Amino acid sequence: MQRWRVPLGFACAALFLFFARPSSWSLAIGAVVAVPGLLLRAWASGHLRKNETLATTGPYAYTRNPLYLGSFLIGLGFTIAAGQVLLVAIFLIMILGIYLPVMRVESATLAELFGKKYVRYAKEVPLLFPRLSAYRTQRGIKFDRTLYLRYREYRAAIGLVIAWALLVLKAIYFK
DSSP: OTTTHHHHHHHHHHHHHHHOOOOHHHHHHHHHHHHHHHHHHHHHHTTOOTTTSOOOSGGGGTOSOHHHHHHHHHHHHHHHHHTOHHHHHHHHHHHHHHHHHHHHHHHHHHHHHHHHHHHHHHHHSOSSSOOSSOOOOOTTOOOOHHHHHHTTTHHHHHHHHHHHHHHHHHHHHOO
């Protein structure tokens, strides 16, 4: 599933675009949900050093999977913007079927890599939906813009702009 999550996401986006019936209201409400997801992904990418150190700063102090939470919000916002209730149900099934198993596999991998440190962190920080207070974490670690660029997180913003443009065009020309 890890390998298929991105291609399936694109396939679902194409399917959702086909069935979408966006309105100005659905686009606005969807944007209110999707943009914070995009910002969360950007913030998270600047704190992640994949397989080098355990990320516990920034958004990782509140959820173990801020990138997936950001993707969830972006996808939910896009689905809301599409203006079809049935698509929300399909989206939620897709998230549960793809991302939960992937998060479990990644959790096991992190436990192998970081041992007791990860186990302690995992006991205190929720898998997906964030806690209200920050996990006690290392002080002084700040957002690193070079990580955002290294992981090419800007592609999520480009993708969201393109998806929104297509929804707007569909709202205007295919009523």
